[in-house]
Amino acid sequence: xxxxxxxxxxxxxxxxxxxxxxxxxxxxxxxxxxxxxxxxxxxxxxxxxxxxxxxxxxxxxxxxxxxxxxxxxxxxxxxxxxxxxxxxxxxxxxxxxxxxxxxxxxxxxxxxxxxxxxxxxxxxxxxxxxxxxxxxxxxxxxxxxxxxx
Numbered sequence: 798x799x800x801x802x803x804x805x806x807x808x809x810x811x812x813x814x815x816x817x818x819x820x821x822x823x824x825x826x827x828x829x830x831x832x833x834x835x836x837x838x839x840x841x842x843x844x845x846x847x848x849x850x851x852x853x854x855x856x857x858x859x860x861x862x863x864x865x866x867x868x869x870x871x872x873x874x875x876x877x878x879x880x881x882x883x884x885x886x887x888x889x890x891x892x893x894x895x896x897x898x899x900x901x902x903x904x905x906x907x908x909x910x911x912x913x914x915x916x917x918x919x920x921x922x923x924x925x926x927x928x929x930x931x932x933x934x935x936x937x938x939x940x941x942x943x944x945x946x
Contacts, residue, residue: 798857798890798891798892799859799861799862799886799891799892800855800860800862800891800893801849801862801863801877801881801891801893802814802815802862802863802864802894802896803865803866803873803877803894803896803897804865804866804895804896805865805867805900805904805908806846806908807846807848807864807865807866808838808839808840808850809838809900809907809930810896810899810900810904810930811865811896812835812838812852812863813832813899813927813930813934814863814894814896814899814937814943815852815861815862815863816831817931817935817945818855818938818944819853819855819861820945821835822931832927836852837863839919839920845865846865846867847864847865847866848865849862849864850862850864859892866895878893894937894938894943896933896934896937898933899933900926900930901925901926901929901933902926903922903923903925903926903929904922904930907920907921907922907923907926910922
């Protein structure tokens with residue numbers, strides 16, 4: 798099975814969700830340090846939004862991906878679902894979890910700053926949003942019956 802986590806960039810909120818699912822993020826002690834160490838964190842060229850990013854395999858041998866879907870998350874979730882269907886991944890072979898509603902104001906600010914090519918300042922904004930996004934992502938994962946390690 799392939800599990801796709803969706804958010805605006807594919808390298809922030811959806812990567813937090815994937816990290817929780819894979820057991821890369823546990824507890825809150827040193828949380829920012831742990832998140833910053835996840836491969837792909839904030840490693841985004843905004844031209845790559847829409848390109849699946851492979852995160853890893855979970856304990857059940859499911860392939861875990863993130864996809865950036867920009868700002869119209871509900872429409873783009875549907876588009877991603879339809880494209881995945883077109884390439885032959887049947888419904889029982891895929892899960893799509895849209896965590897866009899957990900995107901924090903800090904991440905939105907970071908994206909605006911990143912568009913101005915102020916990457917260090919953008920990274921600071923993204924890092925500020927980590928804790929609030931994790932608190933919002935966890936209920937989405939529970940509702941989607943996605944386990945966290």
